[in-house]
Amino acid sequence: QVQLVESGGGLVQAGGSLRLSCSWSERTFNGYSMGWFRQAPGKEREFVAVISGGGVNSRYGDSVKGRFTISRDAAKNTIYLQMNSLKPDDTAIYYCATSNVYYNFRLGDNHYWGQGTQVTVSS
Numbered sequence: 252q253v254q255l256v257e258s259g260g261g262l263v264q265a266g267g268s269l270r271l272s273c274s275w276s277e278r279t280f281n282g283y284s285m286g287w288f289r290q291a292p293g294k295e296r297e298f299v300a301v302i303s304g305g306g307v308n309s310r311y312g313d314s315v316k317g318r319f320t321i322s323r324d325a326a327k328n329t330i331y332l333q334m335n336s337l338k339p340d341d342t343a344i345y346y347c348a349t350s351n352v353y354y355n356f357r358l359g360d361n362h363y364w365g366q367g368t369q370v371t372v373s374s
Contacts, residue, residue, distance in 0.1 A: 255347045260368030263337055267372070271332040273347030273365060280363075284353040285323065285330045289343035289370075298357035299345070302330060308353065314340070337372045345370050 259271040273285065286301030299319065302309045306323035320333040334341065347365035350356055 255349060255363060255365035257345065257347045257365045257368040259332075260345060260370045262371045262373065265338055265372055265374050267337050268333070268335045269337065269370060270334065271345055271347075271368060271370070272329055273331075274327070274329045275349070276328065280349050281325065281328065283349045283351050284356050285347070285349050286321065286356055287332050287345055288348055288359060289341075289345045291340075291343040294343075296346075296359060297343075298359070300332060301353065301356040303353050310357070312357070334370070337370075339372045339374045341370060342372050343370060344368065 255273055255275050257273045259269060263269050282304040284301050284303055287299040288296050289299050290296045298312045299315055300311045300321040302321045302323050309321050318336045322331045344367040346367045348362040350362045
């Protein structure tokens with residue numbers, strides 16, 4: 252069974268930072284693109300960031316550019332999302348996802364998904 256395990260969510264004040272992690276054990280995913288989506292209550296799912304299978308290329312959603320950084324540790328089968336200058340609008344459940352596509356990753360089609368981790372930013 253596919254497992255993506257997220258961690259690192261929590262409550263933080265506006266302007267603060269959090270780092271999310273997502274780990275996997277399925278070796279197939281080692282070459283897959285990995286990334287993050289989020290969904291706030293009453294809103295549609297939003298693409299946050301993606302990193303390519305080799306960890307060289309990355310892309311970000313417009314709302315997080317310049318504040319969030321995605322990275323990949325191949326040895327640990329883990330990706331990270333460093334979130335700085337957090338805003339109340341960043342409050343959402345953050346989902347780790349993986350797919351064998353990169354350029355259309357933001358569409359969220361045919362992805363494998365984690366269970367999500369809650370991020371709450373207080374004003």
